Amino acid sequence: MTKLRLELKKKNGDVVVYEQDKVPASRVLDFWNIQEKLEAGDTSYTPKNYLLDRIDYCASLFSAKSVTREAILEGLNAWELEETIDDIILTAVGVKKEVDPKLMELVQQKPESVS
Template identity: 40%
Template sequence: MAKLEITLHEKDGDVTYKQNHITGQKFLDFWELQEKIEKGNLTNVEIITLRVEFIAGLFPNDKLTAEQVLRGLDPWELNNTIQRLDSVILGNEESDEKKEP
């Protein structure tokens, strides 16, 4: 199983995007984004936009854009998806590969 997966609802059905390698740079980018958010000068819309742009940038597929992520997730899926992917980046959620002895 890929370390990162996101399934989007697209015209022709659900499509799952996968990323097997998360770089140290993406880890650093995550923390830079968190610091920017924590400064408190951003609106909720700006925070969601930045987080979705970050999520889209985690996947190598050029077709996966922030707009596509927003269109492909139901509103109630968005926050849970962001939190789940954040947990994987931080190493808090193990992939199936890590769980196996």
């Protein structure tokens, strides 16, 4: 079953894992509203605004109230931010799905030799 997953590091070094297994399909439209703002060509909508909107969108997908823009910005390393946000968005809109471990096991098994 596909789930959203977010790991944030607290200031004391503890890692908190948030998972969300239900996201209403209507939330896909919310993401496309962000994309439309970007594609509208308004020069006042900067790359920074786009990033912050994507972070806010990701935070809003989790039912835990402690998942906020600030929590994400403080809880991720700089080099993890874009990839983490993209993974959450792609999973939420149905583009990226978890691979079933049982299926992976079958795929990785060597076929029996045919004589």
